[in-house]
Amino acid sequence: MWAGRGRAAVSACALIALAGCGGSGGDAKELTVVMWGGDDQQKAVSAYVEPWGKEQGVKIKQDSPTDYAKFRAQVEAKKVSWGVVEVEPNFAVTACKSGWALKIDKAKIDTSKLDQKLVGDCAVPTLQYAFTIGYNTTVFSAQNHPKTWAEFFDTKRFPGKRGFWKYATGAMFEAALLADGVPADKLYPLDIDRAFRKLDTIKKDIVFYETGEQQQQLVSSGETPLIQAWNGRIFAAAKEGKPVANEWNQHLLSYDQLVIPAGYKRADLAQQWLNWFLNNPKAQAIYTNHSAYAPASDAALDYVNPDVRKEIPTSPENAPKRAAIIDYSYWADNYDKVSERLNEWMAQ
Amino acid sequence: MTAEAATAEPAAPAVRRGLPRLDRWGLLVLPLVGFLLAVLVWPLTAVLLRSFTDPEPGVENYLAFFHSPVYLDVLVNTFVTAGLVTLVTLLLGFPYSYLMTLASPFWRGVLMLAVLVPFWTSLLVRTFAWVLILRDTGVVNELLPGPPVPLLRNLPGVLIGMVQVMLPFAVLPMYAAMRGIDRRLLQAAEGLGARPAFAFWRIYAPLAVPGVAASALLVFVSSLGFYVTPALLGGPKNIMIGELIVQQLSGVLRWGFASALAVILLVVTGGLLMLMSRLVDLRRLLGGAR
Known part of the structure; x- marks a missing residue:
């Protein structure tokens, strides 16, 4: 993480x-x-x-x-x-x-x-910890913000940039497949092609972050009002008075x-x-x-x-x-291959 | 015996001509040689060996480089970015260094400090500061009217961050070279009827070339190894080869492939420098001149 x-x-x-x-x-x-x-x-x-x-x-x-x-x-x-x-x-x-x-x-x-x-x-x-839907509370209200990964990927209903961690184990593939309707118990082995097709639909709105500090900056400044977050980072930023919150629905446990x-x-x-x-x-x-x-x-x-x-x-x-x-036995076997594909996809 | 002595005698001057004479002061160079052997030559040899042996003996790691287009793309991007950083740094650094030679000692100190203080600040802190300044809701965009200008997660962001880091490496060698230029030569040229701009271009600029070349080389080669700055200020398309090497080394743990990437970077850089030295006489530019 x-x-x-x-x-x-x-x-x-x-x-x-x-x-x-x-x-x-x-x-x-x-x-x-x-x-x-x-x-x-x-x-x-x-x-x-x-x-x-x-x-x-x-x-x-x-x-x-x-x-x-x-x-x-x-x-x-x-x-x-x-x-x-x-x-x-x-x-x-x-x-x-x-x-x-x-x-x-x-x-x-x-x-x-x-x-x-x-x-x-x-x-x-x-x-x-959990990969949650972190959101900026001045941009989205507690009632009206994405509560599922499908809504997280819906840029028409919830406009604005989305943040993901830039590494393959950052749960972006899991989130994309859930958003695309894959049942949670059928996630693994991940259908990476399908995940990329889903990610393609919001590619121009994706901001990739490298560090936890960046994650907090992006969401609390409103620059990336929605972010796939580490729950503790959102908690820490909220504790400091930043306008951010975790949506717990459909969180991915890690x-x-x-x-x-x-x-x-x-x-x-x-x-x-x-x-x-x-x-x-x-x-x-x-x-x-x-x-x-x-x-x-x-x-x-x-x-x-x-x-x-x-x-x-x-x-x-x-x-x-x-x-x-998150099924890390899958990731132990596939991290290098999927990382290479992710690098390619990012560079396109 | 005598025959041997006779043949040995004339050979001695040849030996003396071939090798530089080392007196006891020459021993002072030994610590540095030992240091370089330990921290440069040996690790580089290890990297080279590993690229051909890990996980199995062969050239598999080098073939993997061509397995996906992303590696070549990233390598090209690395050289393009380093080239652009060098260009912008020189364009900013040249007038700055020139100004330093004209300024009073007090203002020269101020100029020197302005370029060095960021140099003493942690790279990560500086990079995060740039994020705060350049982002959509950052200082620059709050001052500018209209919709936010994208300055972050793209090439301009990378260039701004890297140029600031590299500026001291450009300014210091150029300033050192320019300080040594006799300004009376310019007066002499103007006295002979040259317009100031012409005199500057024909007299001053050529004398400053060694400093400019040294700066260019230093900035270009150092820029090739960047990865934190492009990772934080650039977007997915601005990734540089250093980041991929770290990913392979610390993330994916394919050390053989990471070594191959490092060797490829080193070889391409070396090749490029050799090509440059064909076109321009680097040795003369880098100090043989005076």
Whole structure:
């Protein structure tokens, strides 16, 4: 989801990473946690990593943002300095198949209380979020705005530009197919040709964004009054007083996962923390109350503030409005092919 | 023994002529050579090797370049964009540098600062600032009457962003070259009857050419590697090859193909520079002149 943020920050190190610029993981009692960076990471780490570190006497170190090239380079060079890494699930599948990530040992990490759809062979969920219809509330009213993806694609009834994330896993294909009448349970495997035909109908009105900050700018300025948004970004902008809101109907559920890179020396600490985190709903809820990204386990919902519950995808109010959950096993197999087609389509 | 010594003797001057003489000061160059070997030559070799070996040995990655038209299109767009950025930067930078040579020390400092301060600001911050200025509801369009002028997510947006980044690279070499030009030559030309414009064109401009060439080369080659600025200020049609390389490297993780794209960019750039050096004597332009 937030790789855009990472991508923008990818440095020249990416090339050097080919030759392996990983650090060393010593035997000291410390754990390095890697997420997408920024304020969100600070809040997440202070909510549910540092309390564990204090309790166990483990020094918590951080790095950011997640960069899959660095991840792979560290593992291949056998110099792994990242202990637990927040990734998109399609990368988790690829990393697991390629042997870059450690298998989840269910004897050490209790995943029984989680929704099993969110658990992979090498990955456990960190948070859940939704691709919602974000809209500008000065341009469209709470009564009269697109409430389905079909209406989102209807530029006659709802004129104005539409924003999509520019990467193939950004759910634009899922939204286009839903808008074109594909039943939600028949979405996968995606009919990419059909999705492009639907996207063609609004191509001149599409604005592609790269980062979460851009997403907030575009919709709150009214430049792109409708946007396929990450619910937490809209929540954060609304909290700052910007005229934006989430439409929850037909939202697409997604999630991020945590993986342990293969060859990390203190994998034992990483596993201990993951087990603590997944079975500590209170700590998960602290971060949810800040970000409106839903907690990994539903048990944490009890600790979420009522005003935030209205803005998260797994609450009893919003869960029934869900269209589908993004199928990342499809994306693990098709990301490169569809990305190439998307590049072609954009360049046309 | 004696025969050997006799044959060795006359050979010595030839050796001396062929190699530059290194005294102990020459050792000072070793750290730089070592550094370049470690951070340039070695990684580049690794990239080259990988482009032919990952995922399988062969030229598959180079064939993939032609598999879809998008890669060639993006490569062409990269060179066109870099060329346009170079042109605009030189057109803006030349009079600016000239003005700097005429200004009083105080105003020269101000001009220098104006071009350098953005240079010290984070690229991302600057790029986002341009978004705020150029967007439909941005500063520029609020001041202009009528419907908003599209300045963002298109070529003008990319050019504005990139030219600002590149301006110091154009101004500094040109200013350095122009500062060294003896202005009395212009007076002499005018004294001999040349009109000021003619004297400027025939006397001053040719002397400034080395600086202009250095600027052009620096700006053009640096522009080829941009991707954050075009990604944020350009539209889908303004994508540059750097962005595709990063996509392949960090997103899709096809490192062999990413390496092939990088090698293609490097080879085409090298080829273009060689072609240019055929047309104009680059070595003379870049400092051999004085």
